[in-house]
Amino acid sequence: MNSDAKPGDVIRLAIPNKGRIADPIIETVEKSGLRIKNSVQRKLISRTSDPEIEVLFARPIDIPEFVADGAADLGITGKDMIMERGSDVEELLDLQSGNANLVLAVPADSDINDPKQLDGLRVATEFSGISKKYFNGLGIDVTLVPVGGACEAAPYLGIADAIIDLTSSGVTLATNNLRVVDEVLRSTTVLIANRDAKERHPEKIAELCLALESVIMARGQCYLMMNVTRPSLEEVKRELPGLSGPTVMDVSSDDNLVAVHAVVKEDHLYSLVGKLKKAGARDILVIPIERMIR
Ligand SMILES: Nc1ncnc2c1ncn2[C@@H]1O[C@H](COP(=O)(O)OP(=O)(O)OP(=O)(O)O)[C@@H](O)[C@H]1O
Numbered sequence: 350m351n352s353d354a355k356p357g358d359v360i361r362l363a364i365p366n367k368g369r370i371a372d373p374i375i376e377t378v379e380k381s382g383l384r385i386k387n388s389v390q391r392k393l394i395s396r397t398s399d400p401e402i403e404v405l406f407a408r409p410i411d412i413p414e415f416v417a418d419g420a421a422d423l424g425i426t427g428k429d430m431i432m433e434r435g436s437d438v439e440e441l442l443d444l445q446s447g448n449a450n451l452v453l454a455v456p457a458d459s460d461i462n463d464p465k466q467l468d469g470l471r472v473a474t475e476f477s478g479i480s481k482k483y484f485n486g487l488g489i490d491v492t493l494v495p496v497g498g499a500c501e502a503a504p505y506l507g508i509a510d511a512i513i514d515l516t517s518s519g520v521t522l523a524t525n526n527l528r529v530v531d532e533v534l535r536s537t538t539v540l541i542a543n544r545d546a547k548e549r550h551p552e553k554i555a556e557l558c559l560a561l562e563s564v565i566m567a568r569g570q571c572y573l574m575m576n577v578t579r580p581s582l583e584e585v586k587r588e589l590p591g592l593s594g595p596t597v598m599d600v601s602s603d604d605n606l607v608a609v610h611a612v613v614k615e616d617h618l619y620s621l622v623g624k625l626k627k628a629g630a631r632d633i634l635v636i637p638i639e640r641m642i643r
């Protein structure tokens with residue numbers, strides 16, 4: 350057995366080795382408590398803080414088939430990669446990151462406003478599998494022009510009348526004077542498994558899902574602690590939405606004082622702290638939340 354061969358009882362999790370979704374995925378996995386031993390060197394196979402789980406670093410587009418054919422038990426990659434490969438895998442969890450839309454776009458001055466107008470025309474794309482299914486579903490016969498990247502140049506170069514490509518900020522489309530005609534797919538990063546892995550390791554997979562979910566739930570939330578005199582309590586509580594209302598505790602050193610704790614959205618904090626102070630709160634502490642399980 351070579352050094353990278355997987356002993357039977359170890360679960361292999363494939364994650365991206367490069368590209369814009371790689372680091373956010375590694376960060377989420379590490380924040381869940383599963384530390385990756387060689388995440389810097391990006392060795393092919395890396396041990397983790399859980400002796401029963403190892404990580405396989407791979408290209409995002411290869412991860413769906415690695416999971417489907419058993420080279421890995423689990424994987425984290427983009428939904429668009431899974432759809433493009435048409436892999437037989439099960440989605441276990443949406444990591445709610447790596448958001449990208451796969452869109453059909455045409456030159457801004459084109460008279461095409463409906464995909465049906467592309468019948469008999471050419472469409473350049475890196476996503477031939479998804480595009481074929483999309484146009485078949487619409488009953489439209491187009492010529493797909495496969496490209497390996499920089500798809501947005503195709504109409505300008507005269508090799509296609511439209512493109513199907515990813516967009517997130519919209520800068521590439523705008524820069525290349527391209528206009529969206531239809532949305533083909535909304536992609537996020539997802540945790541996937543093959544059926545065999547789900548049957549052999551139900552508890553470990555459930556444990557990993559819960560750990561990852563706790564990181565996702567905690568995103569954008571923070572923990573507030575403050576002291577409030579009893580007469581100000583009602584006014585302070587009115588300012589605190591919280592998950593299930595704030596927690597109020599007696600302060601042993603002072604009968605007139607209570608401690609108030611609450612989970613609040615980080616983006617409410619800027620205006621909230623001033624309102625709480627005005628309502629009578631003091632000694633206000635803001636603490637980041639790493640994980641949250643409802
Ligand atoms: N512009 C983008 N915005 C958001 N997500 C993107 C974008 N481009 C690619 N992705 C996502 O990154 C994942 C991997 O795609 P890909 O391998 O092309 O990565 P990349 O970051 O674009 O790297 P590369 O530089 O090799 O193109 C896919 O799931 C895809 O949805």
Ligand SMILES: O=P(O)(O)OC[C@H]1O[C@H](OP(=O)(O)OP(=O)(O)O)[C@H](O)[C@@H]1O
Pocket residue numbers: 497498499500501514515516517518519520521522
């Ligand atoms: O909406 P935006 O934020 O502008 O991103 C969209 C661009 O990102 C991807 O290209 P990438 O930069 O990954 O190059 P690639 O085509 O070689 O993958 C995609 O193919 C688009 O061209």
Ligand SMILES: [Mg+2]
Pocket residue numbers: none
């Ligand atoms: Mg890319």
